[in-house]
Amino acid sequence: MTVPRAVDEPARLGPDDSTLIRxxxxxxxEFAAVFDRHANAVHRYLSRRxxxxxxxxxxxxxxxxxxxxxxxxxxxxxxxxxxxxGIATNLLHRHRRTEVRQYRALARTGVDPAVEHDAERVVARxxxxxxxxxxxxxxxxxxVGERDVLLLIANEEFDYADVARALNIPIGTVRSRLHxxxxxxxxxxxxxxxxxxxxx
Amino acid sequence: xxxxxxxxxxxGDPPDAEPAVLLSARFALQREMRGDTGxxxxxxxxxxxxxxxxxxxxxxxxxxxxxxPAPNGTxxxxxxxxxxxxxxxxxxxxxxxxPDQYVFIESIEGxxxxxxxxxxxxxxxxxxxxxxxxxxxxxQMWSSVDGTHDGLLRDRPAKxxxxxxxxxxxxxxxxxxxxxxxxxxxxxxxxxxAPAxxxxxxxxxxxxxxxAPAxxGARGANGVPGTNQPGTxxxxxxxxxxxxxxxxxxxxxxxxLINLPTSAPAMTDYLRARANETTNGDLFTAAGDLIRxxxxxxxxxxxxxxxxxxxxDLTVAQDAVDAAGRHGASVGRDAHGFRNELxxxxxxxxxxxxRTIAGQDIGKITIDGQSAQLRVAIVDRxxxxx
Numbered sequence: 041m042t043v044p045r046a047v048d049e050p051a052r053l054g055p056d057d058s059t060l061i062r063x064x065x066x067x068x069x070e071f072a073a074v075f076d077r078h079a080n081a082v083h084r085y086l087s088r089r090x091x092x093x094x095x096x097x098x099x100x101x102x103x104x105x106x107x108x109x110x111x112x113x114x115x116x117x118x119x120x121x122x123x124x125x126g127i128a129t130n131l132l133h134r135h136r137r138t139e140v141r142q143y144r145a146l147a148r149t150g151v152d153p154a155v156e157h158d159a160e161r162v163v164a165r166x167x168x169x170x171x172x173x174x175x176x177x178x179x180x181x182x183x184v185g186e187r188d189v190l191l192l193i194a195n196e197e198f199d200y201a202d203v204a205r206a207l208n209i210p211i212g213t214v215r216s217r218l219h220x221x222x223x224x225x226x227x228x229x230x231x232x233x234x235x236x237x238x239x240x
Numbered sequence: 241x242x243x244x245x246x247x248x249x250x251x252g253d254p255p256d257a258e259p260a261v262l263l264s265a266r267f268a269l270q271r272e273m274r275g276d277t278g279x280x281x282x283x284x285x286x287x288x289x290x291x292x293x294x295x296x297x298x299x300x301x302x303x304x305x306x307x308x309p310a311p312n313g314t315x316x317x318x319x320x321x322x323x324x325x326x327x328x329x330x331x332x333x334x335x336x337x338x339p340d341q342y343v344f345i346e347s348i349e350g351x352x353x354x355x356x357x358x359x360x361x362x363x364x365x366x367x368x369x370x371x372x373x374x375x376x377x378x379x380q381m382w383s384s385v386d387g388t389h390d391g392l393l394r395d396r397p398a399k400x401x402x403x404x405x406x407x408x409x410x411x412x413x414x415x416x417x418x419x420x421x422x423x424x425x426x427x428x429x430x431x432x433x434a435p436a437x438x439x440x441x442x443x444x445x446x447x448x449x450x451x452a453p454a455x456x457g458a459r460g461a462n463g464v465p466g467t468n469q470p471g472t473x474x475x476x477x478x479x480x481x482x483x484x485x486x487x488x489x490x491x492x493x494x495x496x497l498i499n500l501p502t503s504a505p506a507m508t509d510y511l512r513a514r515a516n517e518t519t520n521g522d523l524f525t526a527a528g529d530l531i532r533x534x535x536x537x538x539x540x541x542x543x544x545x546x547x548x549x550x551x552x553d554l555t556v557a558q559d560a561v562d563a564a565g566r567h568g569a570s571v572g573r574d575a576h577g578f579r580n581e582l583x584x585x586x587x588x589x590x591x592x593x594x595r596t597i598a599g600q601d602i603g604k605i606t607i608d609g610q611s612a613q614l615r616v617a618i619v620d621r622x623x624x625x626x
Contacts, residue, residue: 054502054539063503068273070503075269079262087254099257100265104272146250155251172250179247194247225243 057120061113071110074120075103081121082128088195089132090139091154098135102128117205125196126206129188136184143180147173174228182221185209189217318554318571322545324589330542335535337618339386343495343535344617344626347593348398350376350563350610374610376563382622383409383495383534391495392622398563411492495533496618500540507540507547522575523551528582528594532611535618541591548582557581562593564612570595 055063057074064071082102086095105127106120113123132139146152150173179187188207192198200218204211337343351374376398383391391409396402501507508523515526527544530536536544548554553573560570560583572581579597584590593612617626 071273072266072269075266079265080257083257083262084254087257088251092254092257095254096257096261096265099261100268103265103269107269107272152251155254171246175243175246175250179250190244190247194244222243225247229243229246 056118058113058115058118061110061120062115064107064110068107071107074106074124078121078124079103082124085125085196086128086132087154089154089191090135091142094135094138098128098131101131105131122198122202122205125192125198126208129192129206133184139187140180143176147177147180152176171229171232174232175225178224178228182224186217186221189214190221193218316556316558318556319549321556321569321571321584321589322549322554325584325591326542326545326549328589329545329591330538332538332541334537335616335618337385337496337535340389341385341618341620342382342389342391342622342624343385344615344619344624345379345381345383345533345535345613346615347379347381347532348376348563348610348612348614349379350374350398376610380404380625381409381533382619382624384411384492385494385496385618387411387492387494390622394623496535497530497540498537500536500543502539502543504543504546504550507543508550511544511547522573522580524548524573524575524580524582528580531582531591532594532613535616558586560595561610562595562612563610564593564614566592566612568592572597 054073057077060070060073064074079099083095083099086098086102089095090098102124106124109127113120117123142152142154146154179190182190185207189203192203192206193200198206200211200214203209203214207214377395378398379393379395381391381393388411390411393407393409394404395407396404501510511523511526511530514530515523527548530544531541548571551573554571555573557570557572559567560581561567562583566583567586568583569586570581570583572579581595581597583592583594585592591613593610595611596609615626619626
């Protein structure tokens with residue numbers, strides 16, 4: 041007798057992204073499900089990189105571009121996240137100067153222009169150490185390709201393969217960019233207390 | 241804290257996007273999608289299932305799509321009501337379940353008793369039925385999630401707190417006979433496990449549990465457990481031509497319908513296949529039976545309401561009362577001299593219940609049957625209440 045499959049993985053219910061995208065080739069509206077599933081996460085990624093204001097615009101644009109390019113989606117990939125983040129990252133490059141300026145301001149003043157300025161957060165951020173200000177300085181100076189790799193891995197917890205897919209670069213390049221970025225960070229933080237980075 | 245964690249901490253978790261921002265992004269995408277297809281009717285928003293957006297956003301999308309609500313705050317058209325119901329359903333959290341648990345459904349069913357004006361008379365050739373008062377029954381039903389355990393139905397008059405009348409829903413009745421078995425068990429396996437036939441005489445629920453084994457029967461017949469994809473499982477082409485359970489009637493009949501289609505077209509096909517077997521081809525009745533007797537995950541329930549939105553000749557009753565006395569708006573369809581309606585809350589568009597009206601004139605209605613869904617939950621044991 042056939043025993044029905046366990047039903048303890050509700051998160052996996054529903055068609056995967058590639059199925060939705062394949063269907064959207066003939067039924068365009070199916071693409072809406074891709075939006076519903078990932079719009080919040082894409083917005084969060086963009087918001088963390090350039091602040092909410094820019095993220096608001098780029099989220100919409102990301103999905104428009106994705107929809108127009110859906111014929112190019114690799115249907116063997118069930119998860120559309122790397123693809124969407126790659127599009128978002130490309131769009132971000134137009135705002136590279138904004139991003140760098142924000143990191144510079146954070147490095148100089150300890151206040152992050154990309155983060156909402158409600159009082160408690162600012163206080164918390166101001167108290168947020170020499171380490172974060174130095175880190176911001178490093179991020180401001182990183183080559184854009186290294187910053188893309190670093191932030192996808194650190195903030196979005198992508199693995200190397202996901203990053204490679206998102207940025208359309210070989211996995212070896214992902215590794216070397218990450219290595220280089222981390223070397224710069226460690227150098228900048230070297231004289232701080234290694235356990236907390238709170239010293240000096 | 242290593243350097244990568246420090247990077248992550250630098251900005252922490254940004255706040256969620258404002259609903260209005262996502263809404264406007266969705267509109268932009270929607271315009272693009274419409275422009276892409278150019279199909280007539282594409283303007284009606286086909287909602288995405290299992291979305292992560294706030295219900296606020298979902299409702300806003302629909303309001304915008306269907307135009308502003310009618311002046312008195314009601315949604316006037318059937319498709320609009322069903323669209324909203326679909327969105328509401330899609331944003332419900334899914335009830336997680338283990339195979340060994342039970343789907344608990346509590347409902348009130350109401351039916352008219354009937355007397356005849358010729359009762360007791362010699363000439364009974366010209367009888368007219370006289371509707372009596374509505375009898376309301378409180379039903380509690382426990383059905384095995386994976387269909388491999390005995391279930392239980394109990395009911396009692398809704399207005400008192402007397403003893404329950406219990407009816408087992410046996411998993412393998414022939415293998416383990418139950419004293420209270422449903423008449424006809426040997427001959428008609430399909431109705432065998434259908435508790436509704438047992439509980440309420442005249443209930444329209446005969447095919448009810450029939451819906452559950454259908455998915456399962458398809459799975460067993462394919463011989464490939466777990467490979468059925470939502471959307472294909474319910475397709476009639478995927479079903480064996482003769483969908484009878486095996487003679488031993490021990491095919492599992494899950495009450496947790498995890499493999500139902502999650503897109504409207506596939507759900508339409510599925511409902512049509514069910515309807516042709518059990519309800520004289522009436523999609524609306526087939527859908528109502530499904531909802532009343534089994535747990536449909538949000539995506540499937542949402543697809544079901546969307547699918548119904550495509551049924552022609554739907555009409556709306558702005559004030560319909562379910563068996564629990566709750567007022568809502570109903571969407572209905574006339575079929576075979578009866579009008580079958582599903583009733584929704586006018587504000588949240590949550591499914592409330594159903595009713596069947598004799599005759600087609602809503603202005604002068606005779607309620608033939610009513611139901612109200614009170615609770616749906618997953619529990620561990622028979623007779624356990626959520």
